[in-house]
Each structure stands twice: as C-alpha cells, then as structure tokens.
Amino acid sequence: MIRRRTIGALSVPELGFGTAPLGNLYREIAPEDARATILAAQQAGLGYADTAPHYGLGLAEKRLGAALAAETIVSTKVGRVMIPAQGPFPPERNCFFTQEPFEPIYDYTHDGVLRSHDDSLARLGRDRIEILFIHDIGRLTHGDAHPAMLAQLFDGGGFRALQRLRDEGAIDAFGIGVNETEVAIEIMDRVHLDVILMAGRYTLLEQGALTDFFPRCQAEGTAIVIGGPYNSGLLTGGATYNYETAPAAIVERARMIEAVCTRHGVALGAAALQFPLAHPAVASVIPGLASIKEVQETVERHETAIPAALWDELKAEKLLSAQAPVPA
Numbered sequence: 001m002i003r004r005r006t007i008g009a010l011s012v013p014e015l016g017f018g019t020a021p022l023g024n025l026y027r028e029i030a031p032e033d034a035r036a037t038i039l040a041a042q043q044a045g046l047g048y049a050d051t052a053p054h055y056g057l058g059l060a061e062k063r064l065g066a067a068l069a070a071e072t073i074v075s076t077k078v079g080r081v082m083i084p085a086q087g088p089f090p091p092e093r094n095c096f097f098t099q100e101p102f103e104p105i106y107d108y109t110h111d112g113v114l115r116s117h118d119d120s121l122a123r124l125g126r127d128r129i130e131i132l133f134i135h136d137i138g139r140l141t142h143g144d145a146h147p148a149m150l151a152q153l154f155d156g157g158g159f160r161a162l163q164r165l166r167d168e169g170a171i172d173a174f175g176i177g178v179n180e181t182e183v184a185i186e187i188m189d190r191v192h193l194d195v196i197l198m199a200g201r202y203t204l205l206e207q208g209a210l211t212d213f214f215p216r217c218q219a220e221g222t223a224i225v226i227g228g229p230y231n232s233g234l235l236t237g238g239a240t241y242n243y244e245t246a247p248a249a250i251v252e253r254a255r256m257i258e259a260v261c262t263r264h265g266v267a268l269g270a271a272a273l274q275f276p277l278a279h280p281a282v283a284s285v286i287p288g289l290a291s292i293k294e295v296q297e298t299v300e301r302h303e304t305a306i307p308a309a310l311w312d313e314l315k316a317e318k319l320l321s322a323q324a325p326v327p328a
Helices: 031-043 059-067 110-124 139-154 158-167 181-188 213-220 248-263 268-278 292-303 308-316
Strands: 004-007 010-013 048-050 073-078 080-084 102-106 131-135 173-178 195-199 223-227 282-286
Touching (some): 048 282, 059 110, 080 110, 139 181, 181 213, 213 223, 248 308
Parallel strands (some): 048 073, 073 131, 195 223
Antiparallel strands (some): 004 010
16 A cells, blocks of 8 residues: 655655656657556556656656646656757757757756746646755755855745745745755755655665754654665666666675565565655655556565565664664
C-alpha cells in the first residue's frame, strides 16, 4: 500500500516518480512509451510526479501534461527560463536527446520565477501546479557565480515571487531542488522552506544528511522529498554514481551492501527504495521512471518485505549509519 504523508497542508503519496528520463535523459524514449509509462505509474498509485523545464528543454513537462490525470500532484521547478531558439540542434544537449526549440538561461529573479511558472503551466496544460522547487541553486552547479545567483533569489525578488504565488493560492508549497545539503542550510538561514527535494544525498550509500540537515528540517517543519534513491543506478546494480562513472571505492561499498541484501533474500533496489522512507522528515521518494517495466519494478520494491536482520547487519558491518532510522 502506498501511504500518504504531508508537505505542509498538502497530502502526497510516499512514492511518486521523477520525469527526467521522460525528457530523453541519456537516451531517446518514444512518445508512446513515455505516455504508457506515465499512465502505468498513475494506475499503480504513484500519484505524485516531479518534473522540470530543464528535462528535455520542456519535453518532459509536455509529455507529462499530455497524459496526466487531474488528481495527480505535480511539482516542477524554476530557475531556468526557456528562450526560443532556432536549430539545427545537436542530437544531445545537456545530456538530453531533444529537439525542443529552446535554450535555457538561468534566471532566479522575481520576473524569471513568474515567467517560468507561467511557461510550465502552459506546457503541462494545467491551471495549477502544487509545488515549485528552485532548481540547481548552489555552488555545485554555479561555482564562483553562486553568490550572484543567490542574490537574484533574495535581492532580485525570486523568493518574493514564490511567496506571492503561495499566498495567492497558485501553489501549495515551495522549496529548493538540489544535490547538496550545504546550500539548503545556507538558504534556510534566511527564509523558511516548505519542502526540499534532495537528490542522491540520503541513500543506502550516503547518510551525512543525518548530522545537520535532517535535524534542521525537522526543527523548522520543512518536509523532504528524496530524489535519486539509487544514486544514479549504482544501487540497482549499475555502475553510475552522481551521473558519472562510479569511483572504485564507491562501487565496492555498493557491492558490500548488495551482498548483505542477498544474504537476506532482498533485492538491493528494494532496500534502497524503502530506506529513505523510514526517516520521519521524508514525505516522498521519487525514482525516475522510463518504462512500464520500471513502474512495475518500483511497486514491487516498495512492497517487498525486508527483515529487520538485514538492517541490523548493515549497521553491524558499518555499511549504514547507526543513527539512521530503518523501516519497521
């Protein structure tokens, strides 16, 4: 059963799905296969979908909107504005195989946030989007330009635009969607966030977020959505970590975790998917989906019974933080 949890006053399924693969991330997916994936996810009860203009330069949003049920909760992102552009375009742009006639520019200002929101509504074909995340803010993305980008949010009115949208009822919640905890804490020092989408930083491989980040979120009532529960595929038997070829030491640790899972008759992917949901601050986990088969695998992983002894052994072998909550 897919239970529901809360982001502020909003009720969301604890298992949703990410749509970056549907924007042709790393490989092309046929339109009919993308539609079938979305329909299968909805039928399976994954009633929360996360997307972004960045995913296929609008392609994922368009595909999601064309197949989406009205009752599905949607989050999308601001921070990049799609500017019309003329081709010809190379087959791959920013890891997405897309011919959408746009080029992205970073814009975290008041007007940029409002424009991005309006454009996403149009691509999704919806009157309303429940959650907006500020996408890829932080030094990990912007390097030395980080202070200037952050200034757009605070001094340029980006946060004021988000607060206005929430106050007017255009959205239910806003937050940031990032791959690093440092910028989340930096922003939380200055503004309250309803929710944070954290990708790849709280998984079977990584629990550093337990030290400062999760306690801060709990103290301030900020919900967490977990993206990248498989660390880019490494925790489903692949060899990719953080969107790149995994370092040997990380691969070895993943294989040691997998060996423990195997001894207890549990697939690695099942343990990886269920683990983040044990933390009380986590509202939902959203693995990316690219096919009907992946939808089916995701539901099976979510429903797999996992013995307590598996978690005990992971902690005893120091493969899992002793402080990490584990599924009951």
